[in-house]
Amino acid sequence: QVQLVESGGGLVQAGGSLKLSCTASGLTFSKTIMGWFRQAPGKEREFVATINWNGSRTYYADLVKGRVTISRDNAKNTVYLQMSSLKPDDTAVYYCAADPTFILRTTPGAYPYWGQGTQVTVSS
DSSP states (O other), rough: OEEEEEOOEEEEEEEEEEEEEEEEEEOOOOOOEEEEEEEOOOOOEEEEEOOOTSSSSSOOOOTTTTTTTEETTTTTTTTEEEOSOOGGGOOOEEEEEEEEESOOOOOGGGGGGOOOOEEEEEOO
């Protein structure tokens, strides 16, 4: 049974930073594409970032490019999302997702496994 557990969300002031973590189990993490998505109230789930199996390739949404870094530690089965210069518009539930293929994808439907999400709230 695949489980993805996010942590690290919280309340932060605009301009601040947060680092999210997602620990996976039940899959071969080192052979899995990992992604981060977010969903704000009343909006569709949107792509944030994705990383390939060994971290050599990453891809970011334009909205967060330059402010967000995705990374992974295969020894810990964990993927991270370092966020800085946060804005109120970044407020959302952040989800990690896993795709056991070798193709970086940006659409939620491409990821079969999801975590429960962690709330990030950025105050102005």
